Amino acid sequence: MSIINTAYGQLPPAFFFTRLTETVAAYADTHPDQRLLRLGVGDVKGPLAPAVIEAMRRAVSEQAKAPSFHGYLYEPGMDFFRAAVVAYYAQRSVTLSPEEVFISSGAADDLGAIGNLFSAAARVVVNEPAYPSYVDTNRMAGRRIIHLLGTRENGFLPLPGPDLDGDLVYLCSPNNPTGAAYTREQLQKWVDWANERQAVIIFDAAYESFIQDEDVPHSILELPGAETSAIEICSLSKTAGFTGTRVGYTVVPRALVREGLSLRDMWIKDRTTRTNGVSYILQRAGAAALSPEGMVQNRLAIRRYQENGRILSDVITRASRWFTGGRNAPYLWLPCPEGKSGWDFFQELLERAQIVVTPGEGFGQGGEGYVRLSCFGSREDTEEAALRLTKLL
Numbered sequence: 001m002s003i004i005n006t007a008y009g010q011l012p013p014a015f016f017f018t019r020l021t022e023t024v025a026a027y028a029d030t031h032p033d034q035r036l037l038r039l040g041v042g043d044v045k046g047p048l049a050p051a052v053i054e055a056m057r058r059a060v061s062e063q064a065k066a067p068s069f070h071g072y073l074y075e076p077g078m079d080f081f082r083a084a085v086v087a088y089y090a091q092r093s094v095t096l097s098p099e100e101v102f103i104s105s106g107a108a109d110d111l112g113a114i115g116n117l118f119s120a121a122a123r124v125v126v127n128e129p130a131y132p133s134y135v136d137t138n139r140m141a142g143r144r145i146i147h148l149l150g151t152r153e154n155g156f157l158p159l160p161g162p163d164l165d166g167d168l169v170y171l172c173s174p175n176n177p178t179g180a181a182y183t184r185e186q187l188q189k190w191v192d193w194a195n196e197r198q199a200v201i202i203f204d205a206a207y208e209s210f211i212q213d214e215d216v217p218h219s220i221l222e223l224p225g226a227e228t229s230a231i232e233i234c235s236l237s238k239t240a241g242f243t244g245t246r247v248g249y250t251v252v253p254r255a256l257v258r259e260g261l262s263l264r265d266m267w268i269k270d271r272t273t274r275t276n277g278v279s280y281i282l283q284r285a286g287a288a289a290l291s292p293e294g295m296v297q298n299r300l301a302i303r304r305y306q307e308n309g310r311i312l313s314d315v316i317t318r319a320s321r322w323f324t325g326g327r328n329a330p331y332l333w334l335p336c337p338e339g340k341s342g343w344d345f346f347q348e349l350l351e352r353a354q355i356v357v358t359p360g361e362g363f364g365q366g367g368e369g370y371v372r373l374s375c376f377g378s379r380e381d382t383e384e385a386a387l388r389l390t391k392l393l
Helices: 007-009 016-030 050-063 079-090 106-119 132-140 184-197 264-275 280-289 294-316 342-355 377-393
Strands: 099-103 124-127 144-149 168-172 199-204 230-235 248-252 332-335 371-376
Touching: 050 294, 079 099, 079 106, 079 184, 079 248, 079 280, 099 106, 106 199, 106 230, 106 248, 106 264, 132 144, 132 168, 168 184, 184 199, 184 230, 184 371, 230 280, 230 294, 280 294, 280 342, 294 332, 294 377, 342 371
Parallel strands: 124 144, 124 168, 168 199, 199 230
Antiparallel strands: 099 248, 230 248, 332 371
């Protein structure tokens, strides 16, 4: 009998991003005179907001004095941060209690750990192309994956049909990598489907702060019935530039019950067993990011990325090319010229325009023949990339 989790052997080799990095590095080494414009990586450009930095400084000072020192914390999160999340949701007319909010070290951690609540027999629906972790973490647990394909025909926003039969569904809206975003009417179809079948939606809201259209919900919990069908996972990585600071939160509604068990109560047991929570200093930083002052400051950075999206969208539109994203999300999803793979077009953009993008093949089924452009570059690089794309397209 094997004592090893053989499901790890079913994971694809971790060569995609290695190949991407090595290809770009090799080109840079052999073309030192060329200025590379990196529109591939979805990482923010700093600095953190002044309100966040000041909160961290105060928290560090508190840790330097015995009367204000904080040791072990309550694993689901400090009251002040959970209250800040509740107030943030109230702006969208979503009523939460602090006990439904769980502070994390970023969405990626909880997206991987939330599967602890479900059996290995649960069938997992993943809308693809998708963030690779949705598939890989469930493969590690030995679950069956149902790949629901996003296509140009459905706007990369697949909807549940009468024959779709799953237990867990991963939805990301606005989406990484496609930038597509569900409207309220579309997302309501998923909520109704989950309630009818007693399925659970894992809703990744990492990019909600980039939404500009009124008919696109920032939270699935804005929709009737979501409190009995959805867990929402969010991050301050893109909202407040916390990619290197690592703070996020997960909302598990009290009303979400399956097979007589409260998923919120189960998540409390999981978190208090598997983690020691997030540090006091980082929780103070997160609460400051969601304060009125912090949100005003963070919106300035988000507007810069949104403007980058507009600049890139305008170029592609003028070239009469179809694409998704660029408005409600910091990504654009662009079809390759006919007959080219994502890798082919990536190589062409690198060699002919010195623009680095991400081949769609890295995001699973449906990614072949597409590339992802990131809006997180500097304004200078984005404007230069727009000029080069104009000539190329």
